[in-house]
Amino acid sequence: MKLLKTLAPAAALIALPSLGLAQDEGPAPGVNASTDTVFIFNSLLFLIGGFLVMWMAAGFAMLEAGLVRSKNVAMQCMKNVALFSLAAIFYYLIGYNLMYPLGTWASEGIISGVWGPAVLEVVGVTAEGADDYGYASTGSDFFFQLMFCATTASIVSGTLAERIKLWPFLIFVIVLTSIIYPLQASWKWGGGFLDAAGFLDFAGSTVVHSVGGWAALTGAIILGPRIGKFKDGTVIPIPGSNLTLATLGTFILWLGWFGFNGASQLAMGTVGDVADVSRIFANTNTAAAGGAIAALIVSQVMFKKPDLTMVLNGALAGLVSITAEPLTPSLGAATIIGAIGGIIVVFAIPAIDKMKIDDVVGAIPVHLICGIWGTIAVVFTNGDASLGTQLYGIVVVGIFTVVTSAVVWFILKLVMGIRVSEEEEIAGLDMGELGMEAYPEFSKG
Amino acid sequence: MKLIIATIKPFKLEEVREALTGIGVRGMMVTEIKGFGSQSGHTEIYRGAEYAVNFVPKIKLEIVVAASMADQVVETITKTAQTGKIGDGKIFVLDVAQAVRVRTGETDADAI
Numbered sequence: 213m214k215l216l217k218t219l220a221p222a223a224a225l226i227a228l229p230s231l232g233l234a235q236d237e238g239p240a241p242g243v244n245a246s247t248d249t250v251f252i253f254n255s256l257l258f259l260i261g262g263f264l265v266m267w268m269a270a271g272f273a274m275l276e277a278g279l280v281r282s283k284n285v286a287m288q289c290m291k292n293v294a295l296f297s298l299a300a301i302f303y304y305l306i307g308y309n310l311m312y313p314l315g316t317w318a319s320e321g322i323i324s325g326v327w328g329p330a331v332l333e334v335v336g337v338t339a340e341g342a343d344d345y346g347y348a349s350t351g352s353d354f355f356f357q358l359m360f361c362a363t364t365a366s367i368v369s370g371t372l373a374e375r376i377k378l379w380p381f382l383i384f385v386i387v388l389t390s391i392i393y394p395l396q397a398s399w400k401w402g403g404g405f406l407d408a409a410g411f412l413d414f415a416g417s418t419v420v421h422s423v424g425g426w427a428a429l430t431g432a433i434i435l436g437p438r439i440g441k442f443k444d445g446t447v448i449p450i451p452g453s454n455l456t457l458a459t460l461g462t463f464i465l466w467l468g469w470f471g472f473n474g475a476s477q478l479a480m481g482t483v484g485d486v487a488d489v490s491r492i493f494a495n496t497n498t499a500a501a502g503g504a505i506a507a508l509i510v511s512q513v514m515f516k517k518p519d520l521t522m523v524l525n526g527a528l529a530g531l532v533s534i535t536a537e538p539l540t541p542s543l544g545a546a547t548i549i550g551a552i553g554g555i556i557v558v559f560a561i562p563a564i565d566k567m568k569i570d571d572v573v574g575a576i577p578v579h580l581i582c583g584i585w586g587t588i589a590v591v592f593t594n595g596d597a598s599l600g601t602q603l604y605g606i607v608v609v610g611i612f613t614v615v616t617s618a619v620v621w622f623i624l625k626l627v628m629g630i631r632v633s634e635e636e637e638i639a640g641l642d643m644g645e646l647g648m649e650a651y652p653e654f655s656k657g
Numbered sequence: 658m659k660l661i662i663a664t665i666k667p668f669k670l671e672e673v674r675e676a677l678t679g680i681g682v683r684g685m686m687v688t689e690i691k692g693f694g695s696q697s698g699h700t701e702i703y704r705g706a707e708y709a710v711n712f713v714p715k716i717k718l719e720i721v722v723a724a725s726m727a728d729q730v731v732e733t734i735t736k737t738a739q740t741g742k743i744g745d746g747k748i749f750v751l752d753v754a755q756a757v758r759v760r761t762g763e764t765d766a767d768a769i
Contacts, residue, residue: 446706447706448706448708449702449703449706449708451703514705515702515705516702517701517702519702519703522704522705558705561704561705562704562705562706565704
């Protein structure tokens with residue numbers, strides 16, 4: 213406080229003469245306040261949204277680290293930091309231009325004609341030199357879109373935890389982030405055929421979350437369940453090592469989602485846009501709350517004791533459910549859409565177990581099933597959406613992702629194997645794959 | 658000398674320690690253990706799937722005292738660790754052949 217008091221008058225002294233100067237000479241050359249503001253605020257929205265979504269990588273890492281056993285925590289952290297970094301590089305090399313052909317299609321509306329690395333604007337670009345002065349800087353757009361690509365890859369790692377080899381997983385991430393994700397995303401967000409058909413997906417319930425979910429589901433089926441998960445027809449729970457970390461991870465994801473959905477307004481240069489961004493923040497938050505409380509109540513009623521891991525999944529389910537349309541719902545409608553997502557996961561988690569599919573963190577119920585629910589829920593609040601077109605988009609993206617993922621997983625299985633040995637799985641992937649443990653000072657449990 | 662091995666409910670440890678020091682017990686060994694007896698575990702639900710907790714957490718006390726004091730120790734543990742509910746634990750009393758204090762080399766009664 214003391215420092216602030218002494219600094220404040222000094223700051224005023226510095227500020228005053230410069231204000232006077234500006235009045236005397238008019239705005240600096242190259243500054244056009246009336247039109248620059250749109251470019252500046254749109255770019256700013258992308259940058260803030262982008263670093264919030266980047267932080268979701270930390271959320272996924274902590275959630276997954278908490279829901280796996282302690283012998284696999286270092287491996288899970290390794291996968292998360294490596295997949296994020298690979299997504300950053302391969303989205304730059306191939307993904308960005310594949311996703312945003314800007315009208316240059318090799319096959320109209322289906323596949324981009326622009327292959328090659330992303331290129332940014334020059335240093336100190338002027339209004340005249342900017343790629344799109346009426347909109348936003350290319351760097352901000354690239355940075356923001358890259359984070360969505362990385363999020364898709366993060367979804368896959370949790371489901372396949374505790375039994376997949378490191379390198380085959382990372383190779384899958386490369387294909388997912390350079391080809392599978394950007395190609396299907398171009399169909400909607402790149403102005404391709406799904407966009408032309410009137411398919412609506414505001415921030416990616418289908419384009420991001422269901423794609424991650426489909427890839428995870430395909431991988432889980434091909435990879436098989438963890439040893440000891442299913443025994444004599446019954447499901448054997450394998451409790452996670454640290455629910456504190458899982459809770460922190462969930463809150464980090466919740467925070468990051470304001471960037472995910474809020475900045476997907478893609479503009480903040482007008483009163484209308486900034487008010488819409490505000491609506492989206494509020495709706496996103498209330499949907500998460502609705503999902504968490506619904507899961508809390510339903511798990512209490514169904515299992516006699518509320519299940520924290522399901523409440524965490526419920527909050528995320530609410531977030532995924534509102535992602536396809538976070539703008540048009542009222543606060544009440546957003547809460548209900550999120551709450552239905554929360555109810556869905558509590559039923560879907562045991563149902564997926566019954567199908568003998570081992571999803572360690574619940575990514576399939578949260579991202580795939582609630583991604584589908586959220587995409588359908590658009591029709592309740594947005595008059596431009598039609599149920600038929602929404603289902604069309606869900607099915608097209610689903611078939612494409614399952615087929616391409618299955619091909620990649622099978623090739624990897626054939627060429628190098630995707631699963632660690634039984635001995636390594638029992639001893640833990642930390643020692644087997646990395647030769648180090650997350651918690652070396654604890655005895656093994 | 659007698660060795661008294663007692664398993665008790667973990668939340669009773671502090672109460673039992675106070676009662677035993679109150680009657681003149683000057684040392685004990687404490688171990689966190691898991692086990693089952695007539696309680697034979699219970700079931701819980703994790704992410705919608707029921708599972709059995711076959712081994713219940715307990716505390717194991719090991720106390721060596723003069724033979725004349727053994728009955729009093731057993732009685733004190735029984736009294737303080739008792740809740741009347743299933744799973745209160747068990748007490749075993751064994752003979753001890755020898756005791757040595759490492760610091761001084763004192764033996765038997767002088768060592769405990």
